[in-house]
Amino acid sequence: MPVAAVYPKTTQDVAAVVKVAARHKVAVVPQGSRTGLAGGANAVAGAVLVCLERMNTILEIDPGNRIAVVQPGVINATLRRAAAEVGLFYPPDPSSWEMSSIGGNVSTNAGGLCCVKYGVTSNYVLGLEVVLANGEVLRCGRRTAKGVAGYDLTSLFTGAEGTLGIITEITLALRPLPDPTLTLVAIFDSKAAIGTAITSISASRIQPSMVEMLDRVHIRAVELIRPMGLNPQAEAMLLAGSDARSSAADDVAAMADICRQAGAVEVYVASDPTEAESLLTARRLAQPAMKHLAQVEYPGGGGDAVVEDIAVPKTRIVELLESVDAISKARGITIGFHGHAGDGNLHPTLLMDRNSPASVAAAKAAFDEVLRVTLGLGGTITGEHGVGLLKRDWLGREIGDVGLRVHRAIKAALDPDNLLNPGKMF
Numbered sequence: 001m002p003v004a005a006v007y008p009k010t011t012q013d014v015a016a017v018v019k020v021a022a023r024h025k026v027a028v029v030p031q032g033s034r035t036g037l038a039g040g041a042n043a044v045a046g047a048v049l050v051c052l053e054r055m056n057t058i059l060e061i062d063p064g065n066r067i068a069v070v071q072p073g074v075i076n077a078t079l080r081r082a083a084a085e086v087g088l089f090y091p092p093d094p095s096s097w098e099m100s101s102i103g104g105n106v107s108t109n110a111g112g113l114c115c116v117k118y119g120v121t122s123n124y125v126l127g128l129e130v131v132l133a134n135g136e137v138l139r140c141g142r143r144t145a146k147g148v149a150g151y152d153l154t155s156l157f158t159g160a161e162g163t164l165g166i167i168t169e170i171t172l173a174l175r176p177l178p179d180p181t182l183t184l185v186a187i188f189d190s191k192a193a194i195g196t197a198i199t200s201i202s203a204s205r206i207q208p209s210m211v212e213m214l215d216r217v218h219i220r221a222v223e224l225i226r227p228m229g230l231n232p233q234a235e236a237m238l239l240a241g242s243d244a245r246s247s248a249a250d251d252v253a254a255m256a257d258i259c260r261q262a263g264a265v266e267v268y269v270a271s272d273p274t275e276a277e278s279l280l281t282a283r284r285l286a287q288p289a290m291k292h293l294a295q296v297e298y299p300g301g302g303g304d305a306v307v308e309d310i311a312v313p314k315t316r317i318v319e320l321l322e323s324v325d326a327i328s329k330a331r332g333i334t335i336g337f338h339g340h341a342g343d344g345n346l347h348p349t350l351l352m353d354r355n356s357p358a359s360v361a362a363a364k365a366a367f368d369e370v371l372r373v374t375l376g377l378g379g380t381i382t383g384e385h386g387v388g389l390l391k392r393d394w395l396g397r398e399i400g401d402v403g404l405r406v407h408r409a410i411k412a413a414l415d416p417d418n419l420l421n422p423g424k425m426f
Contacts, residue, residue, distance in 0.1 A: 306363060
């Protein structure tokens, strides 16, 4: 339970709050749209919540330099649409893009459906304004295409989950608006086949703008929440697309051939951008659909879905899928997969009954086993959601003792009293 929630509108407001909190040694937890899935914005006891949702102004869009300057509460989709009005494009597009804020995206270094071609949020963060733990305001980064003066402090604060400072202004790189994406859907009856398709597309000369997957559990879940005519008996579904200006149709046709050669039992190519966008509905519904499925499977009101966020080398996706299947069977819980197959970032989603201690215990055990398998395959415990509270105990296992020591040294240098988002990450 926090002691207060504050809704600043300016950097000066944030700095004033932080100074008061620092004087009284009170913890400060920054929050954006609160769409995060790792607990990074959860309150801690006695803290002041700094809720940044009213700092939601797009301060500038500069077509000549292809940059945007925004406050942290700006919603991802709002920036995308504003940039598109002047022929520009902000690529990072997490599935929560209609709800999640740019500040939260930067703080977790969020990814999205377009990452396979365009990269993650950090690829677009040029500069930041940050309120430090003592209330001082730091400006770091630049507006220029190049700049190597001093340490890369902008990258340090990007992905730091509010543990080193509170981001109050963001300068972002934009790109020219691409052509509409053409999309295909391929249906597979085995995990090995979809894995072959994913690695074959990655090894080809094609540069897809999207390679996403849903497994059988997710297909069933989507059909329950919004019937779309998907085959609930299919083992997995792959969605791939291209927005290449001159070769999109050829790229999609080539990926369709790759899917057929890998063993796809059905391949469907969208005929126009509108139809292509409708095919993405299934992918964007993945998380709410699994939440609904949990409530169907556990009708007593305790049904819930826990979303993991792991990444493995693309050539080891099949091993991951098969290992998690075995964990699901051994623990007696439902685990489904969706995610960004094109860059190996997948989201195993575990269903459990919060009213049943046995179900919760099984889900927790399975959660840990999935992370253990992921690290064993050379992967990472989080590809885009962050560590937060959910995976705090696992960070050290990935980065090691030396890595943890360096993290703690940086934290101590910038926040010696441990007041900024304490207890998160490590």
